[in-house]
Amino acid sequence: MNGGSWFGLAWRVGRRAPESVVRAVGALVADVAWCRHGTSVRRLEGNLRHVRPGLSPRQLRTLSHAGMRSYMRYYGEAFTLSALTREQLAARVRTIGEDRLRGVLERGERVVIAIGHQGNWDLAGAWATQYLASVTTVAERLEPEEVFQEFLAFREGLGMTIFPLTGGRDVFRELLRAVGTGSGAGLVPLVADRDLTSRGIEVSLFGAPARVAAGPAALAVSTGAPLFAASIWYERLVGERRRRAGSPWGIVIAFRPVDTAPESLPRAERVVVTTQAWVDEVAAGIAAHPEDWHMLQRVFVADLDPARDRDGAPSDADRAGGIR
Numbered sequence: 001m002n003g004g005s006w007f008g009l010a011w012r013v014g015r016r017a018p019e020s021v022v023r024a025v026g027a028l029v030a031d032v033a034w035c036r037h038g039t040s041v042r043r044l045e046g047n048l049r050h051v052r053p054g055l056s057p058r059q060l061r062t063l064s065h066a067g068m069r070s071y072m073r074y075y076g077e078a079f080t081l082s083a084l085t086r087e088q089l090a091a092r093v094r095t096i097g098e099d100r101l102r103g104v105l106e107r108g109e110r111v112v113i114a115i116g117h118q119g120n121w122d123l124a125g126a127w128a129t130q131y132l133a134s135v136t137t138v139a140e141r142l143e144p145e146e147v148f149q150e151f152l153a154f155r156e157g158l159g160m161t162i163f164p165l166t167g168g169r170d171v172f173r174e175l176l177r178a179v180g181t182g183s184g185a186g187l188v189p190l191v192a193d194r195d196l197t198s199r200g201i202e203v204s205l206f207g208a209p210a211r212v213a214a215g216p217a218a219l220a221v222s223t224g225a226p227l228f229a230a231s232i233w234y235e236r237l238v239g240e241r242r243r244r245a246g247s248p249w250g251i252v253i254a255f256r257p258v259d260t261a262p263e264s265l266p267r268a269e270r271v272v273v274t275t276q277a278w279v280d281e282v283a284a285g286i287a288a289h290p291e292d293w294h295m296l297q298r299v300f301v302a303d304l305d306p307a308r309d310r311d312g313a314p315s316d317a318d319r320a321g322g323i324r
Contacts, residue, residue, distance in 0.1 A: 019080045019247065026076035030068040040296040041068065047299060050206040051290045066291035070234060073249060074120045074294060081122060082157055084246075086130055091245035093127040094235070097255035104226050105133050105185040111226050112179065114216035114258070114278040116193035116286060117294045119232030119251045122155065125189065127253075129159035133185040136161040136178045138171055138215070140196055165196060172218070179223045189230065190215045193282060194299050201275045202301065205283055209301040217274035220260050221267060227258045229278045231285020233292040256281050 017025075034041055045064045049055070055063065084092075104111055111133075115121055129135045139152060139162045155162050163174045179188055192213035195201075200211045220227035231254045237245050258281055261273035286293045298304050 017079075019076075022076040022079055023073070023247075026072035027069055030072035031065075033072075034065050034068045043298065043303075044068070044071075044296045046303065047293070047295045048290055050208055050300060051287055051293070063291060067293065070119075070292045071294045071296070073234065074122075077120055077247075077249075078122050078154070081126060082154060084126070087244060088246050089123075089127045089130055091241050092123060092237075092247060092250040093131075094250060094252050095255065096252065098132075098253075100257060101228055101255045102132065105187075108185050109226055110179045110186040110188060110223075111228055112216050112220045112223075113187060113189040113228045113230050113255070114192050114282060115189055115230045115232065116282045117191055118193075118282075118286060118289070119234055119253075119292045121189070121191055121232060122158070123251055124230070124232050124253050125155070125160055126158040128187055128189075133187050134161070135159065135187045135189065136163070136175070137189050137191075138163050138165050138175070140165050172215070175215070175219055176222060179219060179225050188219065188225075190219075192216050193279070194295065194297055201272055203276050203279045205279060205300065206287070210299050211301060211304065212275065212279060212299075214271055214275060216278055217260070217271045220258075221270045221274060227260055227274065227278065229256050229258050229281035229285075230254065231256075231282060231289070233285065233289035254285060 041064060044067055045060055048063055048067065049060060052060070052063065101111065115124075125135050125137065137155075137160060139155065152162055152164070161178070163169075163171050165171055175188060178186070190213065192215050193205075195211035195213055197213070201214045201217070202209055202211055204210070205212070216227060219225065233252055234249055235252055237248055237250045241250070242248060258274070258278045261270040261277075263270070265273065
């Protein structure tokens with residue numbers, strides 16, 4: 001059975017199992033994967049070394065263990081998220097900076113939000129659709145196709161509007177229409193701390209060159225939509241909140257406005273400068289909670305295939321960030 005088949009099986013079985021059982025199995029899977037110290041775990045440790053360069057090898061291993069636990073917690077929660085009530089959603093989410101974001105939404109504007117692979121962005125999206133505004137975003141096309149379709153149906157079932165990153169219509173133009181011509185307030189969160197197209201924007205991330213998606217900045221610059229950055233991390237729940245949440249874990253979402261580059265600059269330069277601005281905000285959140293950065297893939301330029309095209313400007317289709 002290949003990886004996609006195992007994932008599909010876990011997806012179907014996990015949605016029917018008690019959440020406590022799913023959490024326990026997820027922790028076990030994380031521990032086994034961490035102990036095996038395979039390619040993905042080594043890649044996670046390589047990325048975390050940029051975040052915390054002063055760690056000893058033992059400290060780095062401890063941090064990657066917490067990271068694998070967090071990573072599998074995300075998937076375990078995804079398996080059971082569709083069964084949560086509005087009250088459980090509310091109890092599992094705490095926000096920072098929500099007032100500033102809500103003030104923009106109350107003016108009827110559509111807001112672009114740049115986020116990283118941090119915490120549980122699906123839980124954040126489900127909460128936002130219930131308590132903030134409609135959510136439109138992009139999904140990376142998973143393999144096999146049936147797994148992607150199940151994940152797509154899951155996210156749409158949470159109330160989100162999803163555009164596939166590849167294999168469909170021009171995703172950047174779809175996002176332009178959603179932001180520029182949509183009626184009423186709305187959120188367009190894009191998970192963009194990894195370049196899925198090989199034609200993203202090169203930025204400085206923890207002092208090293210890295211490639212991220214151009215989507216959030218390009219969309220904000222093209223439409224004039226307000227741009228925010230959001231960091232998401234886990235926190236332990238206790239007492240009454242834990243009882244209402246039905247879980248020992250919740251998330252914190254910290255919203256921060258990001259200024260787009262001056263209009264006096266050429267458009268391409270505005271996208272680059274604005275991308276660095278949101279990356280700095282997201283990086284600050286990752287630095288504070290590195291165990292919740294689920295980056296098991298290559299993101300730093302030094303780790304990328306040197307045959308990749310690093311010189312071309314991103315095409316329209318490349319300008320959209322994606323989510324898993």
